[in-house]
Amino acid sequence: MEQKLQARLKRTTVKFWLLLIYIIAALVWWFISLQRQSTEMYNYQLNHLNTTINKDKNPVVYQEELRKVKEAYHSNTLKYGGEGIVFLGLIILGAAFVYSSMRQQKQVQDQQQNFMMAVTHELKTPIAISKLNLETLIKHQKLDEQKQRKLIQASLEETKRLDFLTNNILVSSQLEGKWYKMNKEDIDFSNLLQYRVNEFSQRFPDRSITSNIESGIDIEGDPLLLEILINNLIENALKYSEKDEAVAITLNRSEEEVSMKVIDEGPGIPEDERKKIYSKFYRIGNEATRKKKGTGLGLYLCRKIAKDHNADILMTNNNVKGSIFAVRFYL
Amino acid sequence: MEERAVNILLVEDEDNLHEALKLNLELENYQVTSAYDGNEAIKAVKNEYFDLIILDVMLPEVDGIAVAETIRISNNEVPILMLSAKNTSADKVLGLKKVRTIILPSLSIWKNC
Known part of the structure; x- marks a missing residue:
């Protein structure tokens, strides 16, 4: 049971990281391809400029056009660069949120696991002792009186312990479920x-x-x-x-x-x-x-x-x- | 013919359970040595010869599995019966594989006494 849970948790963690890496890789790839496209566009516009306007005859116009093309290229880079960063930030924020709630979940699970272990032990031990004592009394009926008393006393003690424990468990779940009606x-x-x-x-x-x-x-x-x-x-x-x-x-x-x-x-x-x-x-x-x-x-x-x-x-x-x-x- | 009493080491930390187990074993004419935690048990095994060890899994300080491992590492092949309140098959497999012992649900051995 425990191993199964552990394995599942491990798988989920691996999936989570793979997905996160994939998303970030896709984002980086998207940036690279846009950058590439933009560079291509820039080169094309540069070529176009070179063929339409003569650099030596019209230097002022040429410089002006060149400046415009360069500016457009830079502002494009800035635009999707900024978008990319915002996106990345959001993804990391989301991932951090998912991760922390995953960890919290695990902690709760661990504590519950501990509780189950403890309760199994705590419930079974007094039952086992009482049972053993009663069986002993039945099997050895010629036991001297002092030993018999001791066995009975111990069984009673264990029963009280069981009572205390079940009270704790019942009342805490009742208080939680708001079923318990306080009787002040x-x-x-x-x-x-x-x-x-x-x-x-x-x-x-x-x-x-x-x-x-x-x-x-x-x-x-x-x-x-x-x-x-x-x-x-x-x-x-x-x-x-x-x-x-x-x-x-x-x-x-x-x-x-x-x-x-x-x-x-x-x-x-x-x-x-x-x-x-x-x-x-x-x-x-x-x-x-x-x-x-x-x-x-x-x-x-x-x-x-x-x-x-x-x-x-x-x-x-x-x-x-x-x-x-x-x-x-x-x- | 002289017959030596069978010497058993009982390792159990719950006082009441310990007393009840001991009483039963003694009523069957076994000689019982008591240990209340893992370290005590390891010490006792080093100092004395036992025909059988009855070992609780959940013990303070050093748990039962670790005690059994320590005993096996020192090449001691004394039979060990382990008691576990949990009684899961995973525990039984662990007991058999790691330390060559049989894990019983608490107290089932008494049926055969």
Whole structure:
């Protein structure tokens, strides 16, 4: 599939360049032949002049006529020269436009390809694990209780992961297609956030997750979307930092805004990647040997949700090490 | 008669999958050595003898195909089973041609255990 696409793209590129070269060659040929024609005409007129007017008897008239013929010749050259240049300019402009849109197309295609690869992996892995665990439980029914529990727990965890992922995919396509009807209501954001943090602490008992949440902060919003926003930010913070690095979540209110921060001690994000991380399917690095798995939908979705809630997301460096994602809801 | 336990190197980066695979192999009385990424796997192969390597294709740092290539370059003909979530025929051909391994869809081997 990938090879086919690549081959097609290559063929298109070759065709594009051949066509462009042909057009420019035709233009040059057109110029040369016109020039030749014009020179012929000039020579013919010169001959005609020489036979009709005697150079020695009527030098003034002869010079005058000669000047006229020469002028006509030059103005002709100038005329189609200028036309040619304008034409060439237009062709190059058009070609540049086509070329840049071709490249853009390729980029989108690449990102989609990456997404497909990532999603295949992300969807199949939790299914495979759950399936294997269940099969193991059926096959080895005499397994000791602790091991059985562990298998069940792992399956449950994987199912939650699958749920999280499908939610991301569904909601982002729904938001895009404008099918999703936002259900805004007054919600206790402090409560919602605390609940999410507790769930993450349960899911990752060996990670240090601390929170400093001001209580009683109400905002107007869609609870499902806000949940997805929180989940994605915390999930990212945990995923992109090492197991012994802490993640902190804070929430507080000032006069004009409610600000939620997710702070990690991971590797941080390079300056030149910061704008791109919110693009759909965008992921830093190469898909095949990537350390962390994901779909490239998380931050794209976060930004979209934030926008719909009159909020923005700002990424800054953590003092020590890592990054801070701050979501500010304007009141 | 003394029978040596079959020694298997398991290379898989997903913790839960790794644990489940390991448990199953151990329940079948195989001896399992764990590696969680490509570099670890290459190191393990250099230090120890394995009867079989079970290798995931998508790995952090060095991918499974590269690991298998490295093993083959050092003239090691240990049987390798590769697991791929993608399970495409292009992958299978690549596996057979480049590194003389068989690529299986994740987990299909357990049917035969």
